[in-house]
Amino acid sequence: MIRRRFALSPALLMSLALAGLLIVVVLDLPPQPGLAGPVAQAMDQAGVGHPVTAVLLNFRGYDTFLELAVLMLAVLSIWSLGRRDPIPARPVQGPVMHGTLRHLIPVAVVTGGYLVWVGSSDSGGAFQGGAVLGAAGVMLMLSLPREMPMPPALLQRLGLSLGVFAFLAVGTAGLLAGHGFMGYPPAWAYHLILGIELAAAVSIALTLVLLFLGGRSRKVRHDR
Amino acid sequence: MTVDVISPQIYLLCGVLLFVLGLHALVVRRHLLLKILAVNIMGSGVFMLLLGVAARGEGGIDPVPHALVITGIVVAVSATAVALVLMLKVKAATGLARLPLSGPED
Amino acid sequence: MQNHAMPDEITTWLLIGFDVLLALTLLGVAWRLLAGRDLFRSVVLFIAFGLLLSLAWVRLAAPDVALAEAAIGAGVTGALLLVALGRLRRLENRSRREGKNT
Numbered sequence: 186m187i188r189r190r191f192a193l194s195p196a197l198l199m200s201l202a203l204a205g206l207l208i209v210v211v212l213d214l215p216p217q218p219g220l221a222g223p224v225a226q227a228m229d230q231a232g233v234g235h236p237v238t239a240v241l242l243n244f245r246g247y248d249t250f251l252e253l254a255v256l257m258l259a260v261l262s263i264w265s266l267g268r269r270d271p272i273p274a275r276p277v278q279g280p281v282m283h284g285t286l287r288h289l290i291p292v293a294v295v296t297g298g299y300l301v302w303v304g305s306s307d308s309g310g311a312f313q314g315g316a317v318l319g320a321a322g323v324m325l326m327l328s329l330p331r332e333m334p335m336p337p338a339l340l341q342r343l344g345l346s347l348g349v350f351a352f353l354a355v356g357t358a359g360l361l362a363g364h365g366f367m368g369y370p371p372a373w374a375y376h377l378i379l380g381i382e383l384a385a386a387v388s389i390a391l392t393l394v395l396l397f398l399g400g401r402s403r404k405v406r407h408d409r
Numbered sequence: 410m411t412v413d414v415i416s417p418q419i420y421l422l423c424g425v426l427l428f429v430l431g432l433h434a435l436v437v438r439r440h441l442l443l444k445i446l447a448v449n450i451m452g453s454g455v456f457m458l459l460l461g462v463a464a465r466g467e468g469g470i471d472p473v474p475h476a477l478v479i480t481g482i483v484v485a486v487s488a489t490a491v492a493l494v495l496m497l498k499v500k501a502a503t504g505l506a507r508l509p510l511s512g513p514e515d
Numbered sequence: 516m517q518n519h520a521m522p523d524e525i526t527t528w529l530l531i532g533f534d535v536l537l538a539l540t541l542l543g544v545a546w547r548l549l550a551g552r553d554l555f556r557s558v559v560l561f562i563a564f565g566l567l568l569s570l571a572w573v574r575l576a577a578p579d580v581a582l583a584e585a586a587i588g589a590g591v592t593g594a595l596l597l598v599a600l601g602r603l604r605r606l607e608n609r610s611r612r613e614g615k616n617t
Contacts (some may be wrong), residue, residue: 194437196433196436196437197433197437200429200430200432200433200436201429203429203432204425204426204429207425207428207429208422208425211421211422211424211425211458212418212421212422214421214462214465216465219462219463219471219473220471220472220473221469221470221471221472224471224472224473225469236472237472237475237476237479237579239472240472240473240475240476241476241479241480245473245476248476248477248480249480252480252483252484255484255487256483256484256487259487259488259490259491260487262491263490263491263494266494266495266498267498270602270605272598272601273598273601273602273604273605274598274601300582308578308579308582309579309582310479310579312479312482312483312583312587313579313582313583313586316583316586316587316590316591317586319591320586320590320591320594323590323591323594327594389483392487393486393587393591396486396487396490396591396595397490397591397594397595397598399490399493399494399497399598399602400494415531415534416530416531416534416574416575417575419531419534419535419538420534420538420571420574420575422538423538423541423542423571426542427541427542427545430542430545430546430549431545431549434549434550438549440554442554442557442558442596442599442600442603443549443554443557446548446549446557446558446561446596447549449561449592450545450549450564453564453568453588456580457568457571457575460572460575460577460580461575463575463577464575464576464577470576470577475577475579475580478577478580479579479580479583482580482583482584482587482588483583483587485588486587486588486591486592486595489592489595489596490595493595493596493599494599496599496603497599497602497603497606500603500606500607501606504610506603
């Protein structure tokens with residue numbers, strides 16, 4: 186087996202050739218100024234002080250909107266593939282896990298909220314905050330695999346689409362107000378961006394938990 | 410935070426090698442879970458290339474590739490989740506989570 | 516504290532050494548996890564790979580990406596992979612049991 190892995194198969198030869206070509210190309214890349222200059226110039230209209238958040242939520246808001254739609258589509262396609270199995274984990278015995286979680290989950294919720302809020306001025310934002318919240322949800326699901334405290338199906342679906350719809354509503358309102366699709370009035374930009382980020386973080390956290398669970402809920406009928 | 414001139418070059422090389430490593434494993438390995446991991450590693454190589462180019466730019470650190478990569482990470486997770494569910498469906502339907510034995514073993 | 520006392524050149528070389536070491540570790544971990552036979556081992560190595568990757572993002576001056584990678588790439592993807600592996604094992608056990616019964 187080992188010997189065959191080191192043999193010069195066509196796949197290995199092609200990979201080595203591709204690696205050589207890519208290295209030559211990458212080391213030969215001409216220096217380019219990039220987009221740092223234009224972003225720095227437009228920062229006074231962004232409404233937030235952090236360039237990455239400004240790019241994500243304002244200058245390239247369209248991309249972020251479509252990305253939230255991709256997340257929602259991923260959950261929908263998993264739901265369409267069948268009902269969910271129980272998580273292959275045993276309920277944890279003893280008080281240690283539950284006691285730890287009781288202290289850890291509030292800390293995770295505060296950390297996630299802080300990350301969303303701090304995104305307007307420093308590193309952080311909806312994705313990081315939503316991921317921390319989602320990780321807290323996954324831990325909660327893992328600690329109670331038998332008695333999963335799921336919110337009702339309608340609430341799940343509302344939370345799942347909250348980010349997309351908030352983004353779409355604000356973007357369309359910008360279009361009607363004459364700032365172009367996904368444009369904000371500069372005076373309100375900060376508040377609108379923070380609102381969208383909060384909605385997106387809730388959606389992302391819920392999406393990650395639902396992706397982790399996999400499949401539709403077993404109890405609720407979806408075929409109305 | 411300052412980045413000197415040589416470091417981005419190191420990470421550019423590392424990104425290329427990660428991409429090729431993932432591509433090779435994607436072709437050679439037969440188990441579907443390993444194929445999913447290989448695609449993820451290819452993606453990480455591409456992210457490293459993007460960020461390396463961003464750190465090398467002349468007018469300071471470029472925030473646009475950073476935003477692109479954050480978007481990419483989240484999309485990669487959702488694609489991985491869908492792929493894992495599909496893998497389980499293949500396993501349930503055919504009894505095998507690997508491609509059929511037509512090439513050399515493994 | 517000692518960093519300030521050191522000449523700049525030594526600091527630069529130390530950082531470059533760290534970068535080379537990190538790049539080699541990343542490549543080594545990626546190779547081990549893609550060439551291994553044990554799926555559980557591969558998944559655990561992939562989680563370690565995600566954590567190392569977020570170190571690399573910090574070195575590339577991208578703290579936002581490092582945060583996202585540490586939370587999503589290492590945390591949530593690891594949980595997804597482990598739970599999928601558990602379901603895969605359960606399917607295997609079920610089919611083996613059915614094969615024994617018939």
